[in-house]
Amino acid sequence: MGRAKVLALLVAGAALVLPALTAAPAAQAAPSQSHGKKPPVTGTISLIVLNQAAPAAGDVVDFTVATTATDKPWVDLACSQNGVLVYHWQKAYYEGAYGYGFMLASEAWTSGPARCEAKLLKLLDLSGTKSKVLATTQFDVTG
Secondary structure, three states, rough: OOHHHHHHHHHHHHHHHHHHHHHHHHHHHHHOOOOOOOOOOOEEEEEEOOOOOOOOOOEEEEEEEOOOOOOOOOEEEEEEOOEEEEEEEEEEOOOOOOOOOOOOOEEEEEEOOOEEEEEEEOOOOOOOOEEEEEEEEEEEEEE
16 A cells, blocks of 8 residues: 555544544533532431430430431530530441430539530541531530
């Protein structure tokens, strides 16, 4: 085959391939109507006081949780007195997890009012050291 024929075939092939190569990235970059942005991760967490209207030190509290972000949510509860952390605990909140509810007491907190914050979490690693907060709620505990 002569040089002129080989060159003509290469130019013809390039004319067919180049438009397809330059059009492909543009088509891939544009999101489709049904895909594209992911829906936001959401969740809810609400306090349930098991024994009375307002929780007191020593009471047990529980939470209702809902999320579409994970099928294995966790709740992290931390309470402080005058800015000092006196209680911190995490529990799994899914079917089959061990126990529910938090007893509002610790060695550092035997009585007195406190401010508590509960966080609904999605764990991001198996050790539980990395998580994403999906929702929070705060409440006061009486003495």
